[in-house]
Amino acid sequence: MTDLTRDQVRLSRRMSLVLRHRPEVAGLTLDANGWVPVADFLTALGISRTELDLVVANNDKSRFAVAAGDDGVERIRASQGHSRRVEVDLDLPPAEPPATLFHGTPRANLDSIRRDGLRPRSRHHVHLSVDVPTALVVGRRRSADVVVFEVAAGAMAAAGHVFHRSANGVWLTSVVTPQHLSIKRTNT
Structure with a gap:
């Protein structure tokens, strides 16, 4: 993992805004689990796949996840941190935490x-x-x-x-x- 450039940090913040707080500003609708097709996301943000991949791979907190659905379509979502106004179920199973x-x-x-x-x-x-x-x-x-x-x-x-x-x-x-x-x- 490398440090993000200033432009990549700005893009990461914009991605967080859209995927965690206000998808409507980019004209997007998240599915019930917070996913949106990567192709739609790239078009809505006006960015390339290379720019997206650099931010996803190099984000210091791994804020974003990209995965292919059962239908083979690649999707992106924020790993967590969604505002209450964004209805999502991250579908995370209960887990036994460490003691502290x-x-x-x-x-x-x-x-x-x-x-x-x-x-x-x-x-x-x-x-x-x-x-x-x-x-x-x-x-x-x-x-x-x-x-x-x-x-x-x-x-x-x-x-x-x-x-x-x-x-x-x-x-x-x-x-x-x-x-x-x-x-x-x-x-x-």
């Missing part, structure tokens, strides 16, 4: 998370990372002042919480209650 997962967030969210836990807000799921460095990167997207929470995922699963693992390794769950959270690291 992590969530990085701006320090400004600390009090509300201690009080209410982690909520998906405008997304379908809460996103969790497998390690502290990844959680720090995620948290730093919005602020340099980051807190990393340790999530007692194994205990949550034992208590009946359902977890899913997306194709790019992000762990998803509907909510993380305050009692399953502790501060792992602060970055000031």
